Amino acid sequence: xxxxxxxxxxxxxxxxxxxxxxxxxxxxxxxxxxxxxxxxxxxxxxxxxxxxxxxxxxxxxxxxxxxxxxxxxxxxxxxxxxxxxxxxxxxxxxxxxxxxxxxxxxxxxxxxxxxxxxxxxxxxxxxxxxxxxxxxxxxxxxxxxxxxxxxxxxxxxxxxxxxxxxxxxxxxxxxxxxxxxxxxxxxxxxxxxxxxxxxxxxxxxxxxxxxxxxxxxxxxxxxxxxxxxxxxxxxxxxxxxxxxxxxxxxxxxxxxxxxxxxxxxxxxxxxxxxxxx
Numbered sequence: 001x002x003x004x005x006x007x008x009x010x011x012x013x014x015x016x017x018x019x020x021x022x023x024x025x026x027x028x029x030x031x032x033x034x035x036x037x038x039x040x041x042x043x044x045x046x047x048x049x050x051x052x053x054x055x056x057x058x059x060x061x062x063x064x065x066x067x068x069x070x071x072x073x074x075x076x077x078x079x080x081x082x083x084x085x086x087x088x089x090x091x092x093x094x095x096x097x098x099x100x101x102x103x104x105x106x107x108x109x110x111x112x113x114x115x116x117x118x119x120x121x122x123x124x125x126x127x128x129x130x131x132x133x134x135x136x137x138x139x140x141x142x143x144x145x146x147x148x149x150x151x152x153x154x155x156x157x158x159x160x161x162x163x164x165x166x167x168x169x170x171x172x173x174x175x176x177x178x179x180x181x182x183x184x185x186x187x188x189x190x191x192x193x194x195x196x197x198x199x200x201x202x203x204x205x206x207x208x209x210x211x212x213x214x215x216x217x218x219x220x221x222x223x224x225x226x227x228x229x230x231x232x233x234x235x236x237x238x239x240x241x242x243x244x245x246x247x248x249x250x251x252x253x254x255x256x257x258x259x260x261x262x263x264x265x266x267x268x269x270x271x272x273x274x275x276x277x
Contacts (some may be wrong), residue, residue, distance in 0.1 A: 001009075001144070001145050001148040001154070003053070003054065003141070003142070003145050005057060005270070007141070007252070008054060008057070008141070008142075009057065009061070011138075011141075011142075012054065012057055012058055012061060012100070012104075013061060014024075015058075015100050015103070015104075016058070016061065016062070016097070016100055017048055017056075019099060019100050020096060024092075024095070024096045025113055026094065027091075027092055027095040027096050028264055031090075031091035031092040031095055032090075032091065032092060033090050033092055033093075035090070035091040035092075035189070036088065036089060036090065036091065036221060037088070037089075037091040037277055038087070038088045038277070039086075039087045039088075039094050039095055039098075039275050039276060039277045040083045040085070040086055040087075040275070040276050041045055041055065041083070041084045041085040041087065041101075041102075041105070041273060041274070041275050041276075041277055042081065042082065042083050042084065042118075042273065042274055042275075043078045043079070043080060043081070043082050043084060043109075043271065043272070043273050044080055044081075044272040044273065044274060045080050045271060045272045046077075046078065046079050046080055047077075047078055047109050047110070047112070047113035047244060047271045048076070048077060048078070048109060048113045048116045048149065049072050049073070049074055049075065049076045049077075049078045049084065049105075049109055049112070049116075050074050050105070050108040050109045050111065050112035050113040050146045050149040050150070051074065051075065051076070051104045051105035051107070051109060051142075051146070052072060052073065052074055052084060052085060052105060053070075054101075054103040054104045054105065054108070054142070055085070055101035055102070055104055056068045056070060056085065056101075058097045058100050058101040058104065059087055059089070059093060059094065059097045059101060059259075060068070061091045061097075062090075062093040062096060062097045063089050063092075063093035065090070065213075066088070066089030066090065066093055066094070067087070067089055068085060068087055068088075068089040069085065069086040069240075070084070070085045071085060071167055072084050072085075072107055074112075074149050075099040075149050078109075082149065084105075084273070087203050089274075093159060093201055094275075094277075097116045098275045101275070102273060102274070102275060104201060105116040105271075105273055106143075106270040106271050106272070106273050107146075107270050108143075108145070108146040108149070109270075109271035109273065110146075110269050110270040110271045111143055111146035111147060111150065111264065111265055111268040112146045112147070112150035112261075113150065113268070113271055114150070114265075114267065114268035114269075115129065115131075115146070115147050115149075115150025115151060115152045115264040115268075116150040116151050118243075118245060118248055118261065118263070118264050119150065119151045119152055119153070121245050121248050121249055122248055122249060122252045122259070123249055125249070125252035125253060126252075126255075126257065127239075127251070127252040127256050127257060127258060127259050128152060128258050128259070129149065129152045129153070129248070129254075129258075129259050129260075129261060129264060130147075130154060130155045130238075130258045130259065130260045130261075131143070131144060131147045131152060131154060131155050131261070131262070131264060132155055132240075132260050132261065132265075133155070133156070133158075133159075134261045134262035134265065135265060139220075140157070140158075141157075143265050144157065146265075147265065149227065149263060150178065150264070152264065153258060160195075162192050162194060162213075163183055163187065163190060163191055163192065163193040163194060164194045164196065164198065164215075165179045165180065165183070165193070165194065165195045165211075166194075166196045167196060167198070170195075170202075175205070176195055176197075176202060176205045176206055176209060177205060177208070177209050177246060179195075180193060180195070180206075180209040180211060184215075186266075193211045193212050193213070194210035194211065194212065194213035194214070194215060194238070195209070195211045195213070195214055195215065196215045196217045196240075197214055197215060197216060197217060197227075198217050198218065198219070198229070200223065200226060200227060203216070203227045203230060203231065204230065206235070206241040207230065207231055207234050207235065210234075211235055212235060212236060213235055213236040213237075213238055214227075214231055214235045214236070214237055215238040215239075215240050215260070216228075216236065216237065216238065216239050216240070216256065217240050217241050218240070218241030218242060219239070219241075221250050221251060221253070221254055222252040224239060224251070224256065225254045225255065226233070228254050228255040228256060229255075234259050236258070237255070237256045237257050237258075238256065238257065238258045238259070238260055239251050239254070239256040239258070239259045239260070240259070240260045240261070242243035243259055243260070243261035244263065245261060248261075
């Protein structure tokens with residue numbers, strides 16, 4: 001997944017507007033455009049780097065003449081004490097952009113690091129960890145980029161990407177079969193259909209309805225194994241619910257294809273990265 005500058009530039013500008021307000025009164029008094037400084041962006045803990053190009057763009061927006069030397073790229077393993085980027089230019093631009101740049105790179109590196117832990121915990125099983133739509137509003141693109149950087153698969157970006165028939169949809173339609181038939185009669189050929197199943201009976205109905213993806217939701221592992229054996233190659237099998245670093249390997253051992261979890265985003269802590277002059 002690639003984040004192009006022209007896509008994220010407006011988001012960064014809005015973040016800067018939010019932070020700067022009518023002016024950085026501290027920096028504007030103490031610094032000047034012609035006062036050149038050199039700063040290092042350093043990590044204070046181990047992790048997976050994500051967002052270095054976004055952080056760099058923050059400074060470039062504030063001062064196109066600023067010089068940036070990136071020593072690592074997104075996806076690299078970084079260790080406590082590593083210098084990630086050297087920034088040289090206007091003291092006003094560097095100090096005004098410091099917090100916004102760090103907010104992006106700390107948050108995204110934290111998500112990439114947490115995601116990588118979950119994928120590694122799966123071990124040699126075929127399953128891949130994937131994210132959910134439980135994202136920060138207006139920050140989903142960045143969070144999904146961090147998830148991909150951490151080594152995971154990506155679930156749908158939004159409601160228009162894929163059909164997902166959940167319990168409330170089933171209740172509304174009367175059954176999985178009714179829901180699938182109604183949707184299939186009105187759906188583009190380019191979209192897949194996923195159904196969330198809580199029971200083995202629902203799994204059987206979803207298989208008979210020939211859906212593309214079956215989500216095994218909050219099932220014990222023994223029941224998941226039974227469902228996987230029944231589904232075989234007739235649909236992509238997704239496991240969801242109760243996914244932690246302690247449980248994910250056992251879930252993967254059932255033979256599912258993907259394991260979705262909101263924890264890789266929602267429970268990821270920011271990575272401690274700082275800017276030092």
